[in-house]
Amino acid sequence: MSHVDDGTLHAYLDGALDAAAAAGLDAHLAGCAACRARMDEERALIARASELLARAAPPLPQREPPPLHQLRHPRLWWQVRTPLAWAATVVLAVAVGWYFRGEVPQRAKLEPATPAEQAARDRQVAAEAPVVAKSKTGPAALQNQAGAPARELDQVAPAPRPSADLALPVAAARGELKVAVRDEAEAWRSIPLADARAILGAAPAALEGLPIRRIQESGAGVVVLEQALDSATVIQLFEQRADHAAGLAEGRAAQRARTDLASERLARYVGGLRVEIAGPLPVDSLSKLLERLKPIPR
Amino acid sequence: MPDDLAEIYRTTYRALVRFLYRKVWDAERAEDLAQEAFARALVHQPENARGWLFVVAANMARDEARRAARERRHLTLLKSEPPPSAPRPDEVLEARTEAERVRTALEQLTPRDREVLLFWDAGLSYDEIATQTGLARGAVGTTLARARRRLVEAYAAGSEESHVARG
Numbered sequence A: 001m002s003h004v005d006d007g008t009l010h011a012y013l014d015g016a017l018d019a020a021a022a023a024g025l026d027a028h029l030a031g032c033a034a035c036r037a038r039m040d041e042e043r044a045l046i047a048r049a050s051e052l053l054a055r056a057a058p059p060l061p062q063r064e065p066p067p068l069h070q071l072r073h074p075r076l077w078w079q080v081r082t083p084l085a086w087a088a089t090v091v092l093a094v095a096v097g098w099y100f101r102g103e104v105p106q107r108a109k110l111e112p113a114t115p116a117e118q119a120a121r122d123r124q125v126a127a128e129a130p131v132v133a134k135s136k137t138g139p140a141a142l143q144n145q146a147g148a149p150a151r152e153l154d155q156v157a158p159a160p161r162p163s164a165d166l167a168l169p170v171a172a173a174r175g176e177l178k179v180a181v182r183d184e185a186e187a188w189r190s191i192p193l194a195d196a197r198a199i200l201g202a203a204p205a206a207l208e209g210l211p212i213r214r215i216q217e218s219g220a221g222v223v224v225l226e227q228a229l230d231s232a233t234v235i236q237l238f239e240q241r242a243d244h245a246a247g248l249a250e251g252r253a254a255q256r257a258r259t260d261l262a263s264e265r266l267a268r269y270v271g272g273l274r275v276e277i278a279g280p281l282p283v284d285s286l287s288k289l290l291e292r293l294k295p296i297p298r
Numbered sequence B: 001m002p003d004d005l006a007e008i009y010r011t012t013y014r015a016l017v018r019f020l021y022r023k024v025w026d027a028e029r030a031e032d033l034a035q036e037a038f039a040r041a042l043v044h045q046p047e048n049a050r051g052w053l054f055v056v057a058a059n060m061a062r063d064e065a066r067r068a069a070r071e072r073r074h075l076t077l078l079k080s081e082p083p084p085s086a087p088r089p090d091e092v093l094e095a096r097t098e099a100e101r102v103r104t105a106l107e108q109l110t111p112r113d114r115e116v117l118l119f120w121d122a123g124l125s126y127d128e129i130a131t132q133t134g135l136a137r138g139a140v141g142t143t144l145a146r147a148r149r150r151l152v153e154a155y156a157a158g159s160e161e162s163h164v165a166r167g
Helices: A006-013 A019-031 A033-055 A068-072 A085-089 A115-128 A138-146 A170-180 A193-200 A252-261 A283-291 B002-024 B027-044 B049-073 B090-106 B111-121 B126-133 B137-166
Strands: A154-156 A205-207 A212-217 A223-230 A233-241 A266-270 A273-278 A293-295
Touching (some): A006 A019, A006 A033, A019 A033, A033 B090, A033 B111, A033 B137, A068 B027, A193 A223, A193 A233, A205 A223, A205 A233, A266 A293, A273 A283, A283 A293, B002 B049, B002 B111, B027 B049, B126 B137
Antiparallel strands (some): A154 A266, A212 A223, A223 A233
């Protein structure tokens, strides 16, 4: 007589055989000791496999998941994980004690400068630019008020370009990085933080601990926030409301910048906003910076 | 239906996290991805939400693994983690070794076999597994049989090696 194959045995043991097939198997087993023995072996195998899989489980304790409805409309911005001490490794020229007060100094359009002029300008930028301060009350307060914060949706564009394409010469980076976006014929204009907040309907996201050089808007709902990573490197954050369909809300300037800088952009959703990052850094460094974005605290 | 999804959320969330953990091997990340999968389900309102969730989660984990592999190949400009400081107690080491060994054994399976095994362990039925993987329902049992055997054998082989290595 024909014996039972492994697949059928396992289906039987998993309770997945329909009644007729199960009855047929029972009938066979009644008269076949060999298959009964195999059945015992397979049962033990299944148990062993389950036991092994159980060992590959996430270590406890785990967070209580947020209520389901909160996942769709995240209102809380703060991440549960506190940022690590990455800021200490970033080269800064900023005085401790600056707090962001809601106003960005209106800066004149940057022009290419001699190295001496640029160095003096950099010192001036560092001295007077506001810093996004670590808020001591924000995360804890918000967490207490509303329970576990919602998660944010991450997106990363595909395939990075070679670093060489993105690395700009230092001198060029100082004066010309803005050129990729800042075609002055387009309607980019500098705005204070309060205006940015109004345009976006939420606090703009920024990198904690870095001075903000300026905030500009395109007139089509796109805000770009520039932060100085060091005296020669500027990070640009293109922000728009997340519920704007991709591309529709961006002005021509932003579209052009998109093709100028890279065919792909790294993007992330932070607190109801879609944020893209650009700068003369390798993609994985940009990606790490992207993970550090937080809304600017009030 | 939103009601169904709430119920599925209640009953399946932990299983989804566990399923994702066996792909990304990071508890926090597994939770993040599980929540994102449910967030997407809220938007898409799929039929057969349970099966859909696991497939979407598997895709997200796979995309993430590709991204992580790319990042490792580049030199990084910024360090993001402080160096590990205190040594861990022995019991924790032991548990990590256990999970690591199971992980290694799992990686010996073919992607299809591993996926089916993880789906089953996450609580999906044969029907759901068949729908989401494209396997014929009759082939699910065969795949599971092979996957389980391979897992147990690979784990045993791995244990032998480590014993030999310790001398």
